[in-house]
Amino acid sequence: MLVPKDSWKAKAEKKTSETLAKIAPEWRLSEIELAKAAKQRDLTGAFFDHYLEAQEIDIIRQDATCIVGKVQRGELSAMETTLAFCKAAAIAHQINNCLHEIFFSQAIERAKELDEYYKEKGKTMGPLHGLPISLKDQFHVEGNDTTMGYIGWIDTYEGRKDKELIHKVNSQVVSELLSLGAVLYCKTSLPQTLLLGETVNNLIGQTLNPNNQNLSCGGSSGGEGALQALRGSVVGFGTDIGGSLRIPAAFNGIFSLKPTHTRLSYRDVANVIPGETTYASTVGVMGTSLEAIHLVFRSIVLTQPWLRDPNVVPMPWREDRVEETISRAAGDGKANDNKPLKLGILWTDGVVTPQPPIARGLRLVVDAVKSVGHQVVEWKPPDQQTAKRVHLAFLKADGGHDxxxxxxxxxxxLVAPLRETFRLKDPMSLLTYQSLTIEGRDYEAKYSDYWNSTADDDGQLVDAVIMPVAPHAAVIPGKFYHTAYTEVINLMDYSVVVIPVTKANKSIDKADPNYTPLNDVDAKNWKAYDAEIYDGAPVGVQIVARKFEEEKIWAIGKIVHGILKTAGIQ
Structure with missing residues (x-):
């Protein structure tokens, strides 16, 4: 049966209107306020706070660990916390278009239950008791849609009209969060198909970067990054198959942890091309602090998710590895003389050279780390174009049929940026698929051998590698030409943390007029740089460790970020 071509527009408009109607009247902004926000370059900080009361600002500006601590001590109720974040999320969506699903009433009922539990038992339900947590719109939450940006998924279960499933499923991660006492209140925007480094779909249009509305918030967990940049959330969950946690974290000036894909459960999480598991998507955490990520990630792992999802590796949280890594630096980040960190630095992949703000951000990190006694070595891995080509081939292997x-x-x-990439084609042949699998396997082995070779000179392996997330700070919409900096790491399935470093500065980050581009893509990326437009955009870096080193890379991220703070960079 053919669907009338224009009917999807009506469905999208109806859905977005229903979502806005879920915002309490007292939280709705006037047309004048919306027009003012549309003209504002930076929506974060003081501009955003003027919509809130002093007590609400105090709550949303606290770290997640501080919030749960106050709730545990009875200094803050789950209801007070939930109302503050629901209001902040409501404001964020109206001025930044970053939510797909709003279920504030559900969250308020949950907060009420948690406060009653605390009153009756004199203790909290779990380590996340009363903590509002946001979710990328791939996670199923009972009672709500999961559209994943597809119009045809509205009021269905992943496009299926199965009454036994529609609005009746929780993703495993969701059930685990609820068991730990968390409050779930909204789901954030993402790009159509998930396979885009920006956030645009036919449901709500585009989500821009609240730090600088000239730029994109990234993708695919873009709405999550934007919401956290505005403090409509302090911690949330996203996914990553080619950079989808790391890109929005870096673009929005927040933190993220991308684990190896079998560390957290993907059970009952919606996905694109779900049958492609050779280079699988991973569930990870984004937060406004590393402490928030540690709290939530560790809490989830302590529930033993492998008992409910056979695809999760049975690996408990190893706090001893956190402590061992942290012990390699003093409180101010100064290296332990016995075993300083040994970090690699990838300045460029040799295909697309990072623009001036990213190049400066990398230098700031390297100089700060070296200044306190840690070792930094040049990182020159096997040609990353091979990994990029193989990884992208798997994402397109079904010819766009899913x-x-x-x-x-x-x-x-299809939205405009995807029309050529995912136009319908014949699927890749099985023989080609298998050949690429072998090529990917061999590249992983070469990369691992290279990593092992870093111990040849001094007997110490490189602990982690500092590298760009993208060749630009955020991105001018439509000008994200090179995603290899993140995609390559997905092929290896390595553990990665992203930390903010600085912001683009038009007075410092000048383009070199004599720069000779390496190729056509590099030329396009270099031409797209405009110091005035990028001014104020967050600059972040990714720090990469090997598989299943989530504890270690989190701790290294904490050390490096602490060094930057001590140096006055952060």
């Missing part, structure tokens, strides 16, 4: 099957449910078209 994507077009979802689009055909409503008749909606």
């Amino acid at each position: 994507i077009h099957r979802q689009l055909d449910l409503s008749g909606e078209p």
Whole structure:
């Protein structure tokens, strides 16, 4: 049965109107206020706070660990916390278009239950008691839609009209968070198909960067990054198959942890091309602090998720590895003379050279780390173009059939940035698929051998590698030409933390007029740099460790970020 081509627009408008209607009247902004926000370059900080009361500002500006501590001591109720974050999220969505699903009433009922539990038992339900946590719109939450940006998924279960499933499923991660006492209150925007480094779909349009509305918030966990930049959330969950946690974290000036993909459960989480598991998507955490990420990630792992999801590796949280790594630096980050950190630095992948703000951010990190006694060595791995080519081939292996099957449910078209990449084609042959699998396997082995070779000179392996997340700070919409800096790491399935470093500065980050581009893509990226437009955009870096080194890379991220703070950079 053919779907009328224009009907998807009506469905999208109806859905977005229903979402806005879930915002309490007293939290709705006037047309004048919305117009003022649209003209504002930076929506964060003081501009955002003027919509809130002093007590609400005090709550949303606290770290997640501080919030749960106050709730545990009875200094703050789950209800007070929930109302503050629901209001902040409501404001964030109205001025930044960053939510797909709003379930504030559900959250308020949950907060009420948690406060009653605390009053009756004199203790909290778990380590996340009363902590509001946001979710990328891939996670199923009972009672709510999961559209994943597809119009045809509205009021369905992943496009299926199965009454036994529609609005009746919780993703395993969601059930685990609820068991730990968390409050869930909204789901954040993402790009159509998930396979885009920006956030745009036919449901709500585009989500921009609240730090600088000239730029994109990144993708695919873009709405999550934008919401946290505005403090409508302090911690949330996203996914990453090619950079989808790391790109929005770096673009929005927050933190993220991308684990090896079998560390957290993907059970009952919606996905694009779900049958492609050779280079699988991973569930990870984004937060406004590393402490928030530690709290939530550790709490989830302590529930033993492998008992409920056989695809999760049975690996408990190893706090001893955190402590061992942290012990390699003093409180101010100064190296332990017995075993300083040994970090690699990848300045460029040799294909697309980072623009001036990213190059400066890398230098700031390297100089700060070296100044306190840690070792930094040049990182020159096997040609990363191979990994990029293999990884992208797997994302396109089905010829776009899964994507077009979802689009055909409503008749909606592919959004403009994806029309050429995912136009319908014949699927890749099995023999080609298997050949690429071998090529990817061999590249992983070469990369591992290279990493092992870093101990040849001094007997110490490189602990982690500092590298760009993208060749630009955030990105001018439509000008994200090179995603290899993150995609390559997905092929290895390594553990990665992203930390903010600085902000683009038009007075410092000048383009070199004599720069000779390496190739056509590099030329496009260099031409796209405009110091005035990028001014104020967050600059972050990713720090990469090997598989299943989540504890170690989190601790290294904490050391490096602490060094930057001590040096006055952060």
